[in-house]
Amino acid sequence: xxxxxxxxxxxxxxxxxxVLTDATMHYCPGCGHGVVHRIIAExxxxxGIQDNVIGISPVGCSVLAYNYFDIDFVEAAHxxxxxxxxxxxxxxxxxxxxxxxxxxxxxxxxxxxxxxxCNRGENITMIFINNGIYGMTxxxxxPTTLEGMETVTSPYGRDPKIMGHTMRITEALAQLPxxxxxxxxxxxTPALARKCKKAIRMAFENQKLNKxxxxxxxxxxxxxxxxxxxxxxxxxxxxxxxKYFPLGDMKVDGKFDPKFxxxxxxxxxxxxxxxxxxxx
Amino acid sequence: xxxxxxLMKGNEAIAEAAIRCGADGYFGYPITPQSEVLEHLMAERxxxxxxxxxxxxxxxxxxxxxxxxxxxxxxxxxTSSSSPGFSLMQEGLSYIAGAELPALCVNVVRGxxxxxxxxxxxxxxxxxxxxxxxxxxxxxxxxxASVQEMYDFVELGFDLAFKYRNPVAILSDGVIGQVMEKxxxxxxxxxxxxxxxxxxxxxxxxxxxxxxxxxxxxxLELEALKQEAINNRIQAKYRECEKxxxxxxxxxxxxxxxxxxxxxxxxxxxxxxVELARAExxxxxLVRPITLWPFPTQAIKEIGGRMKKIMSVEMNAGQMIEDxxxxxxxxxxxxxxxxxxxxxxxxxxxxxxxxxxxx
Amino acid sequence: xxxxxxxVIDTEKCKGCGVCITGCPNQCIGLSKKVNAKxxxxxxxxxxDKCIGCASCAVICPDGVIExxxxxx
Numbered sequence: 001x002x003x004x005x006x007x008x009x010x011x012x013x014x015x016x017x018x019v020l021t022d023a024t025m026h027y028c029p030g031c032g033h034g035v036v037h038r039i040i041a042e043x044x045x046x047x048g049i050q051d052n053v054i055g056i057s058p059v060g061c062s063v064l065a066y067n068y069f070d071i072d073f074v075e076a077a078h079x080x081x082x083x084x085x086x087x088x089x090x091x092x093x094x095x096x097x098x099x100x101x102x103x104x105x106x107x108x109x110x111x112x113x114x115x116x117x118c119n120r121g122e123n124i125t126m127i128f129i130n131n132g133i134y135g136m137t138x139x140x141x142x143p144t145t146l147e148g149m150e151t152v153t154s155p156y157g158r159d160p161k162i163m164g165h166t167m168r169i170t171e172a173l174a175q176l177p178x179x180x181x182x183x184x185x186x187x188x189t190p191a192l193a194r195k196c197k198k199a200i201r202m203a204f205e206n207q208k209l210n211k212x213x214x215x216x217x218x219x220x221x222x223x224x225x226x227x228x229x230x231x232x233x234x235x236x237x238x239x240x241x242x243k244y245f246p247l248g249d250m251k252v253d254g255k256f257d258p259k260f261x262x263x264x265x266x267x268x269x270x271x272x273x274x275x276x277x278x279x280x
Numbered sequence: 281x282x283x284x285x286x287l288m289k290g291n292e293a294i295a296e297a298a299i300r301c302g303a304d305g306y307f308g309y310p311i312t313p314q315s316e317v318l319e320h321l322m323a324e325r326x327x328x329x330x331x332x333x334x335x336x337x338x339x340x341x342x343x344x345x346x347x348x349x350x351x352x353x354x355x356x357x358x359t360s361s362s363s364p365g366f367s368l369m370q371e372g373l374s375y376i377a378g379a380e381l382p383a384l385c386v387n388v389v390r391g392x393x394x395x396x397x398x399x400x401x402x403x404x405x406x407x408x409x410x411x412x413x414x415x416x417x418x419x420x421x422x423x424x425a426s427v428q429e430m431y432d433f434v435e436l437g438f439d440l441a442f443k444y445r446n447p448v449a450i451l452s453d454g455v456i457g458q459v460m461e462k463x464x465x466x467x468x469x470x471x472x473x474x475x476x477x478x479x480x481x482x483x484x485x486x487x488x489x490x491x492x493x494x495x496x497x498x499x500l501e502l503e504a505l506k507q508e509a510i511n512n513r514i515q516a517k518y519r520e521c522e523k524x525x526x527x528x529x530x531x532x533x534x535x536x537x538x539x540x541x542x543x544x545x546x547x548x549x550x551x552x553x554v555e556l557a558r559a560e561x562x563x564x565x566l567v568r569p570i571t572l573w574p575f576p577t578q579a580i581k582e583i584g585g586r587m588k589k590i591m592s593v594e595m596n597a598g599q600m601i602e603d604x605x606x607x608x609x610x611x612x613x614x615x616x617x618x619x620x621x622x623x624x625x626x627x628x629x630x631x632x633x634x635x636x637x638x639x
Numbered sequence: 640x641x642x643x644x645x646x647v648i649d650t651e652k653c654k655g656c657g658v659c660i661t662g663c664p665n666q667c668i669g670l671s672k673k674v675n676a677k678x679x680x681x682x683x684x685x686x687x688d689k690c691i692g693c694a695s696c697a698v699i700c701p702d703g704v705i706e707x708x709x710x711x712x
Contacts, residue, residue, distance in 0.1 A: 003687060006645040006710045013644075014694040014707035021494075025702060029679065030656030034701025054353065054487040057498075066496045072485035074352040075498035076345065077375050083342040084349030090333045091305050091355045095487035113345070116338035190662045190695035197698075230656040 019045045023067050030230020032220030033062050033129060035187040039197045040098070040127065041069060043204055053096040054088055056081040058105040061135040065100055079110025082117035085124045096207050098125040104134045107143040107169040114173065121178030121212035125203040128170065128215065131222040132241060139225035143167035146244060151225070166244060170217040171264065174250040180212035182251040186219045186242070188234040199249075211254060219245050283464045290430040290456040291316035293463055294360060294386055297434035299326040302469040303384075304355035305333035307346035309365060312398040313454040314388035317360040330471060340365040344372030344385070351381035352497035354477040354484025356438050360386035362454075363404050364395060367412070373447050374413030378499030380483070380514065382441035384434065385419075386450040388457035391622035399622025400454030402546060405599035408451050409573040416511055418518050420448040420525070421572040423543040427461035429570075440525060444517050445483070451572060453595065455545035455624060521574055528576035529568040532558070533583050536565030538638060541580060541604050542593040543569045545624070550593050552627035557634055564634060572600070580607035589637055590614045593630055595623075641712040644692020648682050649704040655679035659696035659705065665689040668696060 019041035027033045044050055050071055057065040059078035066073030076084045081099035089097040106114050106128050117124070133151055134140040140153040146166050148157040158166070174182040181203055185196035196218060203214035219241055223233035250260040288296065295317045298306055308318045318336060326332035333350075337343040343359045350357035361369060366387040376383050387408065391401035404412075408421050420440050422433045430452060437448040477484060485495045501507040532554055533539065542550040547568040557564045567583055569576050584590050584604070590612055592601035598616040605614045617633040619625040646668070655670050659682060667689035670680040682704070684690065692709025 001643050001710065001712060003645045006643060006692075007647060007708045008710075011692075011708040011710045012706070013692055013709045014697040014705070016703040016706065020703060024652050027701065029654035029701075030658050031701055034703070035699060038701075038703050051489050052487050054485055056349070063500060066494075066498060070489075070494050072487050072489065072495045073497070074349055074485050075379075075496070075500055076349070077371060080341065080345035080348075080372075083337065083345040084352075086335070087305065087307060087333075087346035087349045087357070088353045090335065091350050091357070092353055092487060097487075112338055113342055116342065187699060188658065190693075190698050193698045230658050231661055234658065234661070 017041045017045045019050055019070055021068055021070050025068055026064060027061065028224045030221065030223050030233065031061070032131065032187050032218060035193060036127065036129060036196070036218050036220070037065065037068055039187070039193065039200055042197065043201045044071065046201070047204060049096050052094070053098070054092070056084045056088070056097070056099040058099075058101040060102040060105045062100055062102060062129065063136070079105050079108070080113055081105065082110065082113040082122070082126065085126070086117050086120065086122045089122055089124050093123070096125070096204060098127060098204070100127045101129070102135070103128070103130045103132065103142045103144040107167050111169070114169070115176070118173045118176045118213045118215065119178045121180070123207055123210050124213060125207060126213060126215045127200070128217040129220050130217055130245065131220045131225070133222045133225040135222045135225050139222070143169070146240060168245065170215065171250065173215055174256070174260065178212045179215055179251055180209075180254045181206055181214040183215070183249045184217040184219060184245060184247050186237070186247055188221065188237065192247070219247065282467060285462060286465050287460055287462050288427055289316055289458060289460050290427045290452060291388060291458070292320045293427050293431040294434055294450070295320035295324070296465060297431040298358060299324060299330055299332055300466050300468050301435035301438065302330065302356070302471040303332055303358060303438065304471055305335075305350050305357040306359065307335050307337050307343045307350070307357065308359050309337050309340050309343050309361065311362045311365045313390055313400070313457050314360050314362045314386065316457070317386065330468065332471065340368035341372070344369040347383045347385070348372055348376050348379070348381065351376060351383045352379065352485050354481040354486050356472065358384035358386070360388065362388045362390045363392050363401070366404060367407070370407070370413035373419065374415050374417060375499050376447045377417035377419070377514070378415060379497050380445040381447070381497065382438070382445050383447045384437040384441055384450070385447060386452060389451065389453040391620060397622035398454070400545060400595065400624060401620060401622055402453055402544060402595035403597070403599070403620055404451065405572065405594070405596060408449050409575070417514065418446070418573050420444065420446055420521060420574070422448065422450050423570060423572050424450060424452055424456055425544050425547045425568060427456065427459060428463040430456060431463050431465060444521050446517065451544070453545055525571065526574040526576050526578070527570035528579050529570060530579065530583060531566040531568065533565035533567065536563050537588050538562065538564040538634065539584055539587045539590045540564060540566045540593050541569070541584070541590060541600065542566065543572060543600065546593050546595050549625060549627055550630060553630040553634065556627055556631040562634065562638055575603045575607070577603070577607040580604055581609070584608045584612055587612055591634060591637055592616050593625070594618045595625070596620050642691045642709050643712045644690035644707060644709045645687070646684055646690065646696070647706040647708070650681040650683070651675050652702055652704045653679060653681040654702055655681055656701065659700050662695045662699045664693060664695060665691060
């Protein structure tokens with residue numbers, strides 16, 4: 001069977017979704033943003049909601065996300081996407097609304113807005129890309145930067161005594177009564193990407209239930225900021241980031257996952273893996 | 281039922297007008313002396329009647345960004361605050377102006393700087409009319425001098441905001457916000473339908489790609505030449521606004537030899553000072569700018585040009601006087617009389633200051 | 640039942656990150672020695688006969704440049 005025999009419409013199994021525009025994304029090669037954009041667009045296509053959805057883009061690497069989706073989009077001020085999404089959902093309750101933010105936007109400057117949107121139980125979907133660094137501005141420390149990790153504003157490694165601790169904001173949000181679904185996913189292997197898509201699908205489907213925030217963190221890479229190749233960055237993330245930010249559901253259908261409760265009980269203990277990142 | 285007579289606080293009039301003119305949403309945060317706006321809305325519960333959304337946000341930052349997004353979705357939305365809270369909103373106002381969105385923001389001014397005082401002041405004139413946030417933009421600024429105008433300027437503010445796709449400020453102060461007066465209120469007007477918004481606001485990100493093309497609301501443009509073109513478009517709107525929507529009131533100016541220029545509650549006090557002065561034979565008139573931006577430069581140039589002297593009366597240390605001086609281009613001496621830090625001048629002390637100027 | 644797959648790669652949009660290569664279960668893709676207009680060594684099939692059309696490469700491609708076809712052998 002030749003290549004030409006195989007490439008026929010009836011044999012098509014995977015095609016770029018039309019919910020994405022033709023624009024080439026400006027992201028660095030191998031960046032997780034592109035995968036998550038594609039997954040969101042596929043979910044929108046599969047749910048048939050392309051003509052009834054509004055996205056909110058942040059300030060950060062994904063500031064131009066609106067150029068890549070063929071749906072209505074509003075670009076928020078730095079950190080304020082959850083406030084924007086709250087207002088739009090309340091004013092247009094029949095429309096699907098999602099916010100898309102990075103860790104600097106959501107966990108640092110926008111910490112207040114995300115907390116309160118989650119606490120109010122806004123009926124929205126929040127996508128949170130956590131790569132532990134400020135990518136767009138050139139690799140500065142974020143609240144989610146691992147202890148000991150080198151960035152341009154923590155060039156000798158993040159010292160929690162001076163620079164604060166690595167922030168598990170998703171774990172904090174899971175504890176607010178307004179969140180209905182909280183999960184941490186990743187997209188660096190085919191299996192994880194497929195799982196992440198299921199999670200994002202559920203986070204959108206939940207808006208039909210009117211039960212509160214559906215929050216999907218995607219732990220991702222920043223090969224430029226981390227100064228690694230894309231493949232090295234994914235490996236580094238698996239070996240380091242995911243020790244401190246383990247994947248899995250924290251809250252499903254408004255109920256804590258038992259493993260999450262077990263894990264929270266260990267939060268007062270030092271994380272050896274993280275300490276090993278520190279330079280002597 | 282047409283008009284109805286009511287006794288109301290200025291702040292309550294803002295809230296009542298919002299409900300009755302068919303506003304879609306209010307997002308605000310408590311701060312003295314304007315908290316009655318949110319309180320009145322929460323007591324009236326328009327979300328059960330007209331469907332207007334009312335939300336107490338976690339901060340003024342959240343409030344103004346909720347307004348930004350609501351406007352982006354084609355809705356008639358507003359917020360209110362007082363000076364320190366309005367300072368927090370400046371970034372958001374710049375974004376609203378930059379994304380060319382219509383929105384209404386009420387500032388019931390209190391004395392500053394800093395936490396200042398909760399007493400009335402007009403010390404936010406510069407911040408409001410000169411662009412408190414970053415970038416080349418203007419706030420269309422309405423200055424009510426009565427509770428009736430607080431009421432009327434809400435609908436007018438929305439109309440101007442949508443006409444120019446630009447934020448509109450109602451620059452009030454603690455006097456007008458807190459005083460109770462009899463006002464005429466209108467019957468309820470329906471909120472805009474989705475069909476109306478799709479037809480009249482093709483720029484809005486409503487979620488429905490009715491034009492077949494996705495709508496993007498943003499204030500970002502990385503290419504300098506394109507950003508300059510956006511600025512040119514915005515500036516052209518401002519020139520149109522100056523031409524068509526500059527408002528003022530001239531009181532007893534025809535035979536006047538001296539002129540007060542004052543807005544808002546200072547103008548109310550000046551009206552009494554005009555009476556006192558005329559009773560003693562001093563021919564003084566009053567120009568009351570109703571829009572502080574666009575400023576009635578031409579009117580003050582013409583009317584003020586006939587005067588011997590002009591006094592800019594403000595509840596601040598001298599802010600609007602700069603615009604008055606620019607209007608008369610140095611041809612007429614302009615003096616300032618002001619009390620500030622929350623102190624309200626009396627008609628008698630303004631009259632005394634006028635007498636000193638006349639001498 | 641065996642399947643046989645084929646990829647259509649938008650080589651001009653490929654940024655050559657190589658993440659898809661780590662996701663391929665049959666090691667049938669690799670980066671070309673040639674570069675596209677942007678200067679990236681783009682993705683190409685290195686062992687066409689081994690592709691089973693599983694789409695593992697496509698679902699982790701950040702730029703959505705891979706189209707996947709699968710036929711029964």
